[in-house]
Amino acid sequence: MTNNQMMKKTLNAIINRHFLSSSLTPVFTVELVLLALYFGISAFITTKTMNMLLDEAKQNIREISSREAQNINQQLKEISTFARLLQSEHQMFFENPESFGLPYGTPEFSVADNGVFYKTTYNGGSSLYYSSTTKITDKEHQKALKTEAFDPLFKDIVTNNPNVVQVYINTYDDMNRLYPFIEDVQKQFPASTNMEDFNFYYEADAKHNPTRGVVWTDAYLDPAGKGWMMSGIVPIYNKDFLEGVTGIDVTIEKFVDNILKLDLPWQASAFLVNKDGMILAMPEKVEDYLNLKELKAHAYGDDKLTTTIKKPEEFNLLKNQDEEVVAQLQKLFAGHADMVDFTARGNNFLLSQEIIQETGWRLLFLVDKEIVFEPVFELKQLARKIGYVVIFLMIVFYLGFVLYLVKKSHNLSTKISAPIANLANLSSEMVDNMETIEIKRMDSDIEEVSQLSNNFNTMVIHLKQLFANLEEARNTLEIKVEERTHELKEALENLKRTQQELVQSEKMAALGQLVAGIAHEINTPLGAIRSSVGNISKFVEQTLGQLPAFFDSLPKEQKQGFFALLQRSLQQETLFSVKEERKFKRALTRQMEQHDIKNAATIATKLVSMGIYDNIDTVLPLLKASNGADMIQTAYKLSGLQKSTQNISIATDRASKVVFALKSFARFDTSGEKVQATLIDGIETVLTLYHNQLKQGVEIIRNYAQLPQVMCYPDELNQVWTNLIHNALQAMNYKGTLEIEATIEKTDVLINITDNGPGIPDDIKQKIFEPFFTTKPPGEGSGLGLDIVRKIIEKHEGKITFTSTLGKTTFTVSIPI
Numbered sequence: 001m002t003n004n005q006m007m008k009k010t011l012n013a014i015i016n017r018h019f020l021s022s023s024l025t026p027v028f029t030v031e032l033v034l035l036a037l038y039f040g041i042s043a044f045i046t047t048k049t050m051n052m053l054l055d056e057a058k059q060n061i062r063e064i065s066s067r068e069a070q071n072i073n074q075q076l077k078e079i080s081t082f083a084r085l086l087q088s089e090h091q092m093f094f095e096n097p098e099s100f101g102l103p104y105g106t107p108e109f110s111v112a113d114n115g116v117f118y119k120t121t122y123n124g125g126s127s128l129y130y131s132s133t134t135k136i137t138d139k140e141h142q143k144a145l146k147t148e149a150f151d152p153l154f155k156d157i158v159t160n161n162p163n164v165v166q167v168y169i170n171t172y173d174d175m176n177r178l179y180p181f182i183e184d185v186q187k188q189f190p191a192s193t194n195m196e197d198f199n200f201y202y203e204a205d206a207k208h209n210p211t212r213g214v215v216w217t218d219a220y221l222d223p224a225g226k227g228w229m230m231s232g233i234v235p236i237y238n239k240d241f242l243e244g245v246t247g248i249d250v251t252i253e254k255f256v257d258n259i260l261k262l263d264l265p266w267q268a269s270a271f272l273v274n275k276d277g278m279i280l281a282m283p284e285k286v287e288d289y290l291n292l293k294e295l296k297a298h299a300y301g302d303d304k305l306t307t308t309i310k311k312p313e314e315f316n317l318l319k320n321q322d323e324e325v326v327a328q329l330q331k332l333f334a335g336h337a338d339m340v341d342f343t344a345r346g347n348n349f350l351l352s353q354e355i356i357q358e359t360g361w362r363l364l365f366l367v368d369k370e371i372v373f374e375p376v377f378e379l380k381q382l383a384r385k386i387g388y389v390v391i392f393l394m395i396v397f398y399l400g401f402v403l404y405l406v407k408k409s410h411n412l413s414t415k416i417s418a419p420i421a422n423l424a425n426l427s428s429e430m431v432d433n434m435e436t437i438e439i440k441r442m443d444s445d446i447e448e449v450s451q452l453s454n455n456f457n458t459m460v461i462h463l464k465q466l467f468a469n470l471e472e473a474r475n476t477l478e479i480k481v482e483e484r485t486h487e488l489k490e491a492l493e494n495l496k497r498t499q500q501e502l503v504q505s506e507k508m509a510a511l512g513q514l515v516a517g518i519a520h521e522i523n524t525p526l527g528a529i530r531s532s533v534g535n536i537s538k539f540v541e542q543t544l545g546q547l548p549a550f551f552d553s554l555p556k557e558q559k560q561g562f563f564a565l566l567q568r569s570l571q572q573e574t575l576f577s578v579k580e581e582r583k584f585k586r587a588l589t590r591q592m593e594q595h596d597i598k599n600a601a602t603i604a605t606k607l608v609s610m611g612i613y614d615n616i617d618t619v620l621p622l623l624k625a626s627n628g629a630d631m632i633q634t635a636y637k638l639s640g641l642q643k644s645t646q647n648i649s650i651a652t653d654r655a656s657k658v659v660f661a662l663k664s665f666a667r668f669d670t671s672g673e674k675v676q677a678t679l680i681d682g683i684e685t686v687l688t689l690y691h692n693q694l695k696q697g698v699e700i701i702r703n704y705a706q707l708p709q710v711m712c713y714p715d716e717l718n719q720v721w722t723n724l725i726h727n728a729l730q731a732m733n734y735k736g737t738l739e740i741e742a743t744i745e746k747t748d749v750l751i752n753i754t755d756n757g758p759g760i761p762d763d764i765k766q767k768i769f770e771p772f773f774t775t776k777p778p779g780e781g782s783g784l785g786l787d788i789v790r791k792i793i794e795k796h797e798g799k800i801t802f803t804s805t806l807g808k809t810t811f812t813v814s815i816p817i
Contacts, residue, residue: 031394039387046379054350057266057372058339061352061365064264069354069363072272075163076358079232079248080214082157082164086246087234089153090169093146094238100149107148109141112186117144119185125151127182131174132191140173147177154179157248165226165251169236170195171244178224188225195245198223199308204235204245212237216359219252219280221309228252228311230280255281268367275360277318277329278311289344289366290317333362342366420452550634553627561622562631569610569639584613591616597623606636677714679749679815680704680742686721687740690729697735704742707749710817716792717815723785724753724811731757731809744817748798751813760804768802 093100104124111117115132117140128144130136147169154167158179168178174195182188195201199217202208209215217231226249233247255272264270269289271282279292287293292315313319317329325344332340332353342351350367554562588604597603603623607613616623622631687700694700728738732755741752760768767773771787793800798815 028398035387035390035394042384042387049379053372053375054369057367058350058352060265061268061350061367062338064268065270065352065354065363065365068264068270068365069356072363073356073358076216076232076356079161079164079250080216080358082161083214083232083234083246083248086150086153086157086167086169086248087236090150090236090243090246091238093149094236094243097142097146100146102145102148103152104148107145109144111136112191114186114191116186116189116191119144119181122181122183124155125181126154126168126177126179127185129176129178129185129189129193131189131193133194134174140175143171143173143175144177147175150177151179163250163254164248165229165254166224166249167247168224168249169244169246170198170201172196172242175244182224189223193223197307199310200231200233200247201245204233205242206235209235216361218274218278219311222249222251226251230255252281256283264365266367266371268365270363270365272356273317273362273364275362277316277333279315279317280361286366289347289349291345547634550630554631558622558625558627558631561618562635565612565619565622565631566635566638569612569635570642581608584608588613588616592623595620595624597628599629603629603632606632610636610639674711674713676709677712677717678707678709679712679717679751680707682714682718683721683740683742683751686718686725690725693729693734694738698729698732699737701737701739703739705744707742707744708817710749710815712796712815713792716795720789720792720813721751721753723789724813727785728753728755728757728809728811731755733757745814747817748814749817751815752810753813754808754810756807757809759806759809760802765804 107123107125107128108120109117109128110120117130117132117134117136119126119128125148128147130140130144134140150169154177157167158164166178166180168176170176172195174193176189176193176195178185196205199220203215203217212235215233217233219228219230221227222229229249229251231247231249233245236243236246267285269283269285271286272280274280279290282290282292318326318333320326320329322344325342328340328342328351332338332351339350339352342349348369350365350369350372352365354363354365355361356363551559585601585604585608588607589600592600592603607616607619612619622628625631687694725738732738736756739752739754741750741754743750743752764773764775769786769790771784790800793813793815796815798813800811800813802809802811804810
């Protein structure tokens, strides 16, 4: 080995010697250990604090639940005391009815058309009802009369106890006396009622209540029209004969408002269940937790209750569909623990119970753990921020350290790069003067650089030969590239035309599926117009010719009153619901009957139809006139003209909207240039065309932000909305909820289309955008819809994504602004 060769060193040895002398490993390791210790100790302290807070919360909840249970028990005991007081008075009455008087005077009774014997007018006391199946003799008449003695105590209990809504007695012969007084009680109950069929009667009989004490019913639907309630009932015996049952009613709404509306720490909520797990009463917050809506009010309609209707099984916690929820409640109800961890709808709670001694019901308390741990979470967030500051300072330190290493390594890089730079200069000369470049030998004390110089000289020799061959080949290649470029341009134009034709074909296919529905949407307003025109024509034929003579026959004062009535009707544009119309008709009928107006019910119907439902003092002179019925009938016909013209206007607007949407959808833009457009307009166009499919069972939820106009191809985007909405409707089988959300995120407009269909199976999620892939039967889908959608979005430099789980699928379209 020569002396020159011994002085040469490898490049790897030089780099290792310089960088190992400034190793980062020890410092980096120490800093990592310190960070691990900091975050580990912080996590330990957080865990200990959370456990301490949880123990404190459990203790407080136990104390609060015990106190509130005693409070509720006291309120129920108060009602039970009233019930026993009523029991004592009523049993004394049936032993000696002659010793009781009539506190509000002699009431008036009558027999309704349906055979019901009832109290006709309010005299300050209760209403009375006798089933039509009961034969009213002097005995029954005397009972109805003498039991008026119950009313003062009934009234006192309802007036002085805010929890009580009504007090009553039901007797074995199907008599009902109830306070407060019910107007038209003969219509509230069925004509034929068997009191023994209701829980508020049979649960107090000898079979169910041998001790003859106070019994509390579960929640049931009140046949007297007060909605959902619970009752404290007692039997009324005359010696050993059950004369009837007396009850005190507390509605669920009263129970929630007056008893369960508690001011509890940690935003806790209380609700009440019976011993079998059936929810009796709960506030709104518990409704949200359990995904149930408390039953309070009830729309009775024309149906009368003939038997007990209790809460549906979905309110029974022990029959919940979630087996985990049932297991947790069974553990609590079995008495193995007075408090358990409870999970509902993804939220973690503490659930405790207390037994209401008076009724045996369970008072349950729910506390959200997240609220309990909120102070700890804030402390944890602060510790995390401090950790981030430490990390930032470490980064700053390492940046300074790196700068130091860069400076130190500069000497090494210079030593390595100087000879290589010489080779770079030679290579530059080689590019400009390949044929004349001179081969030079470079010496270096780095073995790799020396070897590189030798290889470079060898490469130059080969390149000179290859350069000559390349020059010759380049001339030939330029000609071939030009020809191939022309062919590719033609292919690209053909591809664009094909894609536009495919989009238009898909649009026309979708439009073909909607034709029947669109025809219905146009025919419906046309039918309304035809009907309204017929009404106007009928009026002209039958009434118009009679108007001059009619007006001539009216005195001046009646003319003024008639035109004032007509003007008031024409100014009324509000449409009433059926329930409101019935309410207004009853009120008007009573007012007119008080003024001895004949055919009051018929005239009330016409006035309400004209929009006149109150303040009839100005109309009374017309109604009392001998020709009042004729004036009301003529005014009723004239006001009908306005309604017909309104119907024509509404129907015309609807048809115009459908035609405009159809025109916008079917348009095919051949200019190929982007235009300013609002995305929501296109979505609404598609929804208008799908209106016939949507109105039968699909709820549309629109959440539109204020969107700017974007540069786009609106006709092609209409195809995007059509495909996504059509797929969503098919997934839901045209029954469900379709939610469309439009928002702005940074520089993009986001459109989310969500359905609550069964979702997309996991095994096909990766395939849905592939061309010709479809899950529909042959002949119902080409498999090109979502592939076309994706290409249109990419043409707009946007993106389309989706998420799908059981019961929820969302497609998100992002378009740049």
